[in-house]
Amino acid sequence: MRFELTKDxxxxxxxxxxxxxxxxxxxxxxxxxxxDIEELIDELKLNEAIxxxxxxxxxxxxxxxxxxxxxxxEKLLESMxxxxxADIVEDKIDSDDAADLFSxxxxxxxxxxxxxxxxxxQVSDIVDLLTYDEDTAGxxxxxxxxxxxxxxxxxxxxxxxxxxxxxxxxxxxxxxxxGDDKLIGTLSLRKLLVFSKDPTIRIEEIYSKEDLLTALVxxxxxxxxxxxxxxxxxVLPVVDAEGVLLGRITIDDVVDxxxxxxxxxxxxxxxxxxxxxxxxxxxxxxxxRLPWILIGMFGGVLSSQVIGQYQEQLQLIPAMALFIPLIxxxxxxxxxxSSAIVVQGLANNTMKLNNxxxxxxxxxxxxxxxxxxxxxxxxxxSFFSGQEYALAYTxxxxxxxxxxxxxxxxxxxxxxxxxxKFDPAHATGPFITTSNDVLGLxxxxxxxxxxxxx
Amino acid sequence: MRFELTKDxxxxxxxxxxxxxxxxxxxxxxxxxxxDIEELIDELKLNEAIxxxxxxxxxxxxxxxxxxxxxxxEKLLESMxxxxxADIVEDKIDSDDAADLFSxxxxxxxxxxxxxxxxxxQVSDIVDLLTYDEDTAGxxxxxxxxxxxxxxxxxxxxxxxxxxxxxxxxxxxxxxxxGDDKLIGTLSLRKLLVFSKDPTIRIEEIYSKEDLLTALVxxxxxxxxxxxxxxxxxVLPVVDAEGVLLGRITIDDVVDxxxxxxxxxxxxxxxxxxxxxxxxxxxxxxxxRLPWILIGMFGGVLSSQVIGQYQEQLQLIPAMALFIPLIxxxxxxxxxxSSAIVVQGLANNTMKLNNxxxxxxxxxxxxxxxxxxxxxxxxxxSFFSGQEYALAYTxxxxxxxxxxxxxxxxxxxxxxxxxxKFDPAHATGPFITTSNDVLGLxxxxxxxxxxxxx
Numbered sequence: 001m002r003f004e005l006t007k008d009x010x011x012x013x014x015x016x017x018x019x020x021x022x023x024x025x026x027x028x029x030x031x032x033x034x035x036d037i038e039e040l041i042d043e044l045k046l047n048e049a050i051x052x053x054x055x056x057x058x059x060x061x062x063x064x065x066x067x068x069x070x071x072x073x074e075k076l077l078e079s080m081x082x083x084x085x086a087d088i089v090e091d092k093i094d095s096d097d098a099a100d101l102f103s104x105x106x107x108x109x110x111x112x113x114x115x116x117x118x119x120x121x122q123v124s125d126i127v128d129l130l131t132y133d134e135d136t137a138g139x140x141x142x143x144x145x146x147x148x149x150x151x152x153x154x155x156x157x158x159x160x161x162x163x164x165x166x167x168x169x170x171x172x173x174x175x176x177x178x179g180d181d182k183l184i185g186t187l188s189l190r191k192l193l194v195f196s197k198d199p200t201i202r203i204e205e206i207y208s209k210e211d212l213l214t215a216l217v218x219x220x221x222x223x224x225x226x227x228x229x230x231x232x233x234x235v236l237p238v239v240d241a242e243g244v245l246l247g248r249i250t251i252d253d254v255v256d257x258x259x260x261x262x263x264x265x266x267x268x269x270x271x272x273x274x275x276x277x278x279x280x281x282x283x284x285x286x287x288x289r290l291p292w293i294l295i296g297m298f299g300g301v302l303s304s305q306v307i308g309q310y311q312e313q314l315q316l317i318p319a320m321a322l323f324i325p326l327i328x329x330x331x332x333x334x335x336x337x338s339s340a341i342v343v344q345g346l347a348n349n350t351m352k353l354n355n356x357x358x359x360x361x362x363x364x365x366x367x368x369x370x371x372x373x374x375x376x377x378x379x380x381x382s383f384f385s386g387q388e389y390a391l392a393y394t395x396x397x398x399x400x401x402x403x404x405x406x407x408x409x410x411x412x413x414x415x416x417x418x419x420x421k422f423d424p425a426h427a428t429g430p431f432i433t434t435s436n437d438v439l440g441l442x443x444x445x446x447x448x449x450x451x452x453x454x
Numbered sequence: 455m456r457f458e459l460t461k462d463x464x465x466x467x468x469x470x471x472x473x474x475x476x477x478x479x480x481x482x483x484x485x486x487x488x489x490d491i492e493e494l495i496d497e498l499k500l501n502e503a504i505x506x507x508x509x510x511x512x513x514x515x516x517x518x519x520x521x522x523x524x525x526x527x528e529k530l531l532e533s534m535x536x537x538x539x540a541d542i543v544e545d546k547i548d549s550d551d552a553a554d555l556f557s558x559x560x561x562x563x564x565x566x567x568x569x570x571x572x573x574x575x576q577v578s579d580i581v582d583l584l585t586y587d588e589d590t591a592g593x594x595x596x597x598x599x600x601x602x603x604x605x606x607x608x609x610x611x612x613x614x615x616x617x618x619x620x621x622x623x624x625x626x627x628x629x630x631x632x633g634d635d636k637l638i639g640t641l642s643l644r645k646l647l648v649f650s651k652d653p654t655i656r657i658e659e660i661y662s663k664e665d666l667l668t669a670l671v672x673x674x675x676x677x678x679x680x681x682x683x684x685x686x687x688x689v690l691p692v693v694d695a696e697g698v699l700l701g702r703i704t705i706d707d708v709v710d711x712x713x714x715x716x717x718x719x720x721x722x723x724x725x726x727x728x729x730x731x732x733x734x735x736x737x738x739x740x741x742x743r744l745p746w747i748l749i750g751m752f753g754g755v756l757s758s759q760v761i762g763q764y765q766e767q768l769q770l771i772p773a774m775a776l777f778i779p780l781i782x783x784x785x786x787x788x789x790x791x792s793s794a795i796v797v798q799g800l801a802n803n804t805m806k807l808n809n810x811x812x813x814x815x816x817x818x819x820x821x822x823x824x825x826x827x828x829x830x831x832x833x834x835x836s837f838f839s840g841q842e843y844a845l846a847y848t849x850x851x852x853x854x855x856x857x858x859x860x861x862x863x864x865x866x867x868x869x870x871x872x873x874x875k876f877d878p879a880h881a882t883g884p885f886i887t888t889s890n891d892v893l894g895l896x897x898x899x900x901x902x903x904x905x906x907x908x
Contacts, residue, residue: 270794
């Protein structure tokens with residue numbers, strides 16, 4: 001079963017919706033995975049989406065709602081009564097997904113839906129989860145999990161596990177707790193299967209306490225994503241400060257976080273202020289793109305003022321204009337490299353072993369060598385291409401200094417932002433290239449001024 | 455258990471190694487997760503790493519080897535005899551990891567190690583896996599899995615599952631096959647637990663054939679990563695063209711692929727040709743950084759020739775030099791935005807619904823509006839800042855055209871690369887900014903030429 005949404009399929013679906021051909025639609029939808037339905041709904045207009053959604057089974061409605069993008073989900077939910085929402089949520093959605101879904105509801109509708117839910121355990125799980133910040137472990141954990149007390153025999157434990165498994169979508173791990181509900185270890189499904197022929201053995205004899213990794217309930221989701229990735233975890237238990245087991249985080253949620261973080265950094269580097277896709281409407285694209293172009297343009301205006309300051313010099317040595325793009329482009333390229341290395345190092349946690357001095361010192365080394373090689377080549381080129389000696393000197397000296405400054409600035413600035421608790425990714429992209437343009441021109445004309453007045 | 459490698463710990467370890475304080479080292483290592491040991495080894499010099507590695511238990515050695523970066527692993531393996539390697543591999547490593555490890559060995563050593571392995575099934579699994587291309591499903595799948603025939607009763611199936619589980623690190627899913635070993639469905643662990651009290655029920659009565667997702671053995675790993683992410687899968691079975699079950703891919707391997715792909719695109723966009731970290735040696739950094747700076751510099755030289763062509767015009771209207779950086783920077787920013795949107799769209803598979811004409815048409819729309827707003831602002835600025843009328847006209851008209859061209863070029867070029875089966879990410883970063891510099895200057899001076907000769 002491998003579905004690919006094509007323009008033809010989309011056109012057919014639209015046709016069926018507009019003509020009210022429900023039987024064709026239902027036949028088509030019944031074969032489809034909920035992730036595919038979600039993809040399809042994302043491409044439809046709101047009224048089409050509402051029409052299609054109503055044709056789904058209750059379970060598929062639940063699954064699709066969980067998958068949908070926030071804005072589409074919000075609009076779909078607005079079109080539904082509290083009773084309809086409660087029917088969908090009732091025992092069909094894991095607590096973490098239900099809490100996500102509730103955060104798309106207005107507070108009135110939220111309490112109405114809660115009052116209509118019959119399963120008290122589900123209600124208390126959801127209400128509990130809604131109290132956590134969505135960027136913390138608590139905000140992405142699910143309450144459904146399988147836990148057994150260390151004192152039980154395999155036989156009793158098996159019975160309990162079976163009962164708990166009924167409530168769950170997927171089972172990855174069995175948690176072992178002590179009398180105070182504190183997490184003390186895990187019982188792998190493998191062990192459970194292997195020891196199931198030994199009914200009287202006690203959990204405490206076979207459970208594993210080694211390599212027990214946990215998340216604290218108020219830990220940041222990015223930290224948790226890195227931890228799950230580093231230790232190759234599929235599921236991570238969440239505990240409070242006392243070690244009491246509260247929930248579990250599964251890798252599928254974390255994969256989405258990893259992808260989102262990477263996309264966000266990529267967008268910052270390319271000068272996009274939100275998640276822009278080529279399928280987005282022009283207005284959405286403008287909102288995410290124009291501000292950055294304007295920032296760059298503002299930098300260009302500053303550059304023009306720098307050059308304006310040296311206009312007399314430029315009239316004396318008009319050939320200096322030739323190398324303006326070379327100086328600004330190289331400064332920009334070098335700065336982007338440096339800042340990108342820092343941002344990536346901060347994101348994947350690989351740069352903690354060096355202190356600031358070490359980092360800047362090493363970057364200085366890289367900058368000096370890069371600068372030396374580049375300015376040597378440029379000196380050769382400008383000299384042999386018939387420029388006068390003084391200009392060849394000026395351009396290559398300026399390039400040398402620009403490369404070093406841009407390297408250091410590109411390294412230092414994201415570290416500074418990070419230190420001040422801002423997202424260091426703001427120091428990449430148009431911002432760094434713009435600052436380096438202005439800085440580079442200053443250096444270029446200052447060097448020129450010195451060379452020609454000597 | 456949450457370990458963080460600090461400079462102090464690293465210094466201590468180095469001290470213990472140099473003084474041969476094995477008992478301290480062993481005590482330290484015994485508490486450590488293999489992923490932490492891997493992180494530690496990555497920071498040590500080779501001789502230190504070899505020393506430390508020898509102190510590990512066989513199982514930890516196996517786990518650490520699997521985690522290590524390719525280059526470090528290769529060197530560690532070179533320091534070991536075939537017998538030592540065989541002891542580590544023997545029944546301690548999953549087939550996919552063993553195959554990875556074998557690909558770091560010379561072909562002589564590979565056959566020696568294989569001849570020393572006693573477990574024939576393991577040997578045949580590894581040899582089989584070594585035949586697949588590492589960028590395909592076959593190249594990352596593991597052969598260890600749990601499968602049962604649809605004709606079995608729960609009781610018999612349970613016995614078979616227990617036996618198969620003994621060989622496995624983690625158990626996620628039980629696969630159901632027909633008489634020809636063709637995959638026909640899955641039996642979730644949840645169902646297995648729930649029905650375990652019903653020993654005579656047959657697998658075919660309870661297994662699930664819905665939503666059965668598979669990977670073809672020769673499918674590309676990136677396609678598989680997207681599929682597992684879209685469908686929130688933790689494990690995906692791999693089949694051949696006839697549907698015969700061959701192996702399974704787990705999400706932890708896929709998470710690494712997703713991260714690597716994202717990092718590669720990020721590096722392309724920032725002008726880095728390999729995975730550069732700030733902790734890398736200066737020589738490594740130069741290798742990854744200098745080529746891109748030189749490409750940018752070459753573009754700068756081209757730019758200087760474009761300006762050189764129009765030097766007479768520049769002498770007549772020296773103020774045209776003022777806006778050179780504005781034109782090049784804006785062209786670069788716009789081009790990077792456009793190409794980044796395309797590259798991200800291709801990477802996450804969201805842009806397949808529009809054809810080339812639609813995409814370029816929409817980008818034209820965005821470019822025209824962005825260009826109009828920017829050139830209007832720039833016209834106002836340059837006019838009110840006292841520039842002559844003709845220059846204000848020239849600059850704003852040129853900017854308008856540059857923004858439109860850069861948008862279209864930034865959209866078209868990565869699509870072209872992708873169509874020609876090159877990595878579209880090559881069209882981002884220094885390459886696009888450099889081309890747009892040259893293009894932008896041409897447009898700027900041509901517009902200037904027309905304006906002033908009219």
